[in-house]
Amino acid sequence: MSLFLQVVSVSKAVEELRNLAVRCGDEPVPLSDALHRILARDVHTDVDIPGFTRSVVDGYAVRATDTMGSSDAIPSILPLRGRVAMGKSDSNSLRPVECIYVPTGGILPDGADAVVMIEHAEQIGGEVLIKKPVAYGENVLFFNEDFSRGEPVVKCYKKLSAQDIGVLAAAGCRDVPVVQRPKIGILSTGNELVPVTVRPQAGQVRDVNSYVIAAAIRDWGCSPVFYGIIRDEREALSTVICKATAECDAVLISGGSSKDDRDMVAAIIAEHGTVLVHGIAIAPGKPTIIGQCNGKPVIGLPGHPASAFIVLIAIVHHLITAMTGETDSSMRTLQATLGQNVSSSKGREEYVRVAVKDGIATPLFGKSGLLNTLVRSTGVVRVPAESEGLETGTRVEVIVW
Amino acid sequence: MSLFLQVVSVSKAVEELRNLAVRCGDEPVPLSDALHRILARDVHTDVDIPGFTRSVVDGYAVRATDTMGSSDAIPSILPLRGRVAMGKSDSNSLRPVECIYVPTGGILPDGADAVVMIEHAEQIGGEVLIKKPVAYGENVLFFNEDFSRGEPVVKCYKKLSAQDIGVLAAAGCRDVPVVQRPKIGILSTGNELVPVTVRPQAGQVRDVNSYVIAAAIRDWGCSPVFYGIIRDEREALSTVICKATAECDAVLISGGSSKDDRDMVAAIIAEHGTVLVHGIAIAPGKPTIIGQCNGKPVIGLPGHPASAFIVLIAIVHHLITAMTGETDSSMRTLQATLGQNVSSSKGREEYVRVAVKDGIATPLFGKSGLLNTLVRSTGVVRVPAESEGLETGTRVEVIVW
Incomplete structure (x- = not known):
């Protein structure tokens, strides 16, 4: 059962995924631990600020x-x-x-x-x-020139900055109501995978994805839960997917890298829930699966770390912000001038890694499976699906990583 | 003993401060905890990547x-x-x-x-x-097309991103040598200060600075150590400054906000060490003190949270990066067009809060002591000391917070 040929657009995939998101609950944290957490309710000041002229x-x-x-x-x-x-x-x-x-x-x-x-x-x-x-x-x-008693000082769903923490202190907020961190299950599949601690033999590769994915989602305020490397065996994979979806708010499965393995992941998701998307018009990252098991979103990411990372940024990030409700969740970007032509296939959204220096974004061509282009690049430029490429000198927005 | 009249330039103050910095040692952390830590040594891969074609x-x-x-x-x-x-x-x-x-x-x-x-x-x-x-x-x-065995994959003093973590995983780095977090002592002085948990009476204000400072330096990878609110009494203050400088890598004292209190802080630093700077040509933030006690840098920040925050960004951030050795430690910035004229006094570096929308940076005028301009602003525009102001339409670099 392969749905791989019904490739959907990035916006359709994001929409499907956002619909699956379940909003996280909230919890109080001490003010000194609230940096970068997302405020769950408007906070009002209990005093006039300043309280005297x-x-x-x-x-x-x-x-x-x-x-x-x-x-x-x-x-x-x-x-x-x-x-x-x-x-x-x-x-x-x-x-x-x-x-x-x-x-x-x-x-x-x-x-x-x-x-x-x-x-x-x-x-x-x-x-x-x-x-x-x-x-x-x-x-x-003057008395209450800054804030009046009872006035909201920080609005809900804002990610708290150092200054926000300061204002919350002034407002007397010792325990801050914040959105709980989304608990994201992470598992890697593939008979070729070995743990980082093992020296790979011929045909084997280290499990890079668990680390890349965990680091990226931590950066976005989530708690990763590791389920390890699962061999491409239907029974084992099925058991772990059920366990992870029961324990977490969402699950990210990376690999199996081959079509047979991907089909197996899709079949297991279908068996316990629904497969909504199998194949996205994005490069790299086409063989992405979006489904639902146990009422939780499950995403099958490509096996290549470089491709998986693009899907995290272009697709999964939207799931996280839908779960937390964060306002102004846009990724960090910078403006640059494209230093070389970029060609692209019409009909798919392409993400081109670029290195930015002195305002010039130079595309790092080379095979998409290379890790070194990930670390040498400043970020990616998105080439829309309807475009056949971008010309040298075009002003582009670089999504910085 | 007031040295306040010998105001020094921002660059001179930064130079003095960087000279006081003692480099932090390093420590191993598990790869899964290494995100945003600063790599202490080049890491080389123990295998060819990929290990086979x-x-x-x-x-x-x-x-x-x-x-x-x-x-x-x-x-x-x-x-x-x-x-x-x-x-x-x-x-x-x-x-x-x-x-x-x-x-x-x-x-x-x-x-x-x-x-x-x-x-x-x-x-x-x-x-x-x-x-x-x-x-x-x-x-x-192809075999080793990405990295050759023994090749450095991530250079030392880089702040580790999610992709770096991935490359370190591929390279077999299970324990990552990182720079220790600078331990920064934080204390607030001022008889007008009360803890956040207390409702201030007439003449009193809550201790906002301890929270703002701790949050800002946490963002920069430091561990804050709190020494609380110390009354403006020479004996008490002297004891805590000695204790904090003995226990931490650097100490930040905020307030006393009045000239008499600042002079007392400076006198205590001078008694146990040296005062190098008392007054910086920066607005806001002029009454900043830089000194050394117990061989550790001690910085007296202005009492106003809004002023203290500017000094953190313009001055203290340089101390932190000198302690960690972080490469590419520049703050996040964005380009914008100034939406209104900004006037500035020649001879001092001025930091003007701006709100950026659709590429236009609108200065938030208003009193520098207001907290609400801190949270309403996107960041600050620096007006150099030699400038008398910036005109509407000027392209400016906004330091984003």
Whole structure:
């Protein structure tokens, strides 16, 4: 039972796959562990930020109108009424035509509406010479100017950056509601495969895919679960696929690399569920299988690590973001100018590895099975299915890896 | 003792800081934990990759010359001599004018030099009709075409990507020599600070910086070590700075936000070591201190989270990369067109937060102390010290965060 001839477009394959995705649940994590996690709910601040009107410089709290026209030559002279201590609300109020010293972060005294930096003032005894005028609000952060109590500070489904963590801290969020990491089962099939620890004999190759796949999905916030190398035997493979789909949110099977092996993987998926796609109009990566077992998405990736990696980026990444709900999940890209012509077959989406230097993207031709082009390249350029190629000098978007 | 008036340039500050960096040692980690770690030594492959000449398609192994002139109308007819089994070296050699079936990944039989894809052939009984000629080497990966045994596959000081992990797997590297994570002590000073778990009273603010700093340096591969909030008391601060510099590879102190507090931090560093820089020509971030205690770099960051974050990116990041030796440590950037004029004071490097949309970088003006501009921005544009500003329409490089 080979469905391989019904090759579908990349967008159709992605659509089928996204439909299979089950949204992950959420869990609380301590704020210090929340970096790069995906926020599961809007977080609102429990306080006004700032909670009081404060100075952002070391200087003299004043009424701005009292500094009008001040200059080095003709400074305004204001009596110094006292000092604000850090972390304390001061009982002193500022009266017209006087000033109070306030450190950076200190509470602005009642009656003041601006701060003159110490660099622009000079204290002489009990008086301060103001040498530069300030405007209303200058060097001051007003009460709740940043966020009002109850306001959402970070929106749900955002992947949390260091700054987001800072805002969550300010908002009093000690346990952060985040989306659970998708648990992804990984297994490799193929009688030619040996573990990395074994020196391969003639005809054998090391199981590179388990490592590449695990690393890529970890980068995308998933937890890999390893099921090892399974020989191309129907019984063994069937047992492991059932176990993995029962235990994980999705399963990635890489290899069997030959048509017979792929057909076996497809047959096992069909036996326990449904095969939706067997063959995608993508190069490299055509012999990809998309199905469902135990209500979980199962993807059969090509055996070549280089091809498997393209399918991860072009197809599987969409599954992960559908599972987590991440907003702005687009991959990192850069703009470059194509340094050489790229030809492509109409009817399939082609991913060409390029090395980018000084804004020029040079295609790394060579056989798609070579690992060295993967590590020598900066990323890939996508040639759409309807295109017959791209000409030298075309501005391209490089998906960076 | 204030050295604050001797403000130094950003490049001078970075140079001083890099000179203080002590290179981290290295440690072995399992290959499956090596993603984003920095490789400490060149890794060489212990085998040829591939270890045998193999087919990259399902098809018929042939001598390319035997397929010359083949077409749908006039196929070449080759007797089928057998099948190659996956993972086994075949004893069959190919003789002229015959073919052997070989699955993807199978060993190419001796005597063959190319493979005809099954899509371009038709088996009829014991013979195969070849309908398309193949060139020498077509659909074949030759012995060690990817890497030769003993060849370096990944160079030292590279931050390992998923593809690098794959190549290390192929090379038989089960334990990866990586640079140890820099251990960075983090402490906050300021009598106005309260922990995130506490609701701040008038005059108090939550300790945002410990979280922002820890998240940023984690992103850069460091291990944060928290020393908490220390009140602005000389004895307490001195004790913690000594302890942190003894235990960590570098220490980041944020706040005290006022001039008096900064001077106290500088005085304590001077007492136990040296203050090299007190004041940098950068905005925001001027009141930054760089020194050394216990032979370890100590950096006094501004109290404002927004300013502290800029100093992390513009200054501290260089310290981290000097400690790890990471090559290609440049920050992620994107090109954009400035959507509004930006004015800047000559003589200081200015970092302007921008939001990038559709290739247009719009400066987020507003007070530098606001957290909301940090989370609303895509990144920052650097305005060099010698510039008085940038005009609308200028192509700018945005440091993305």
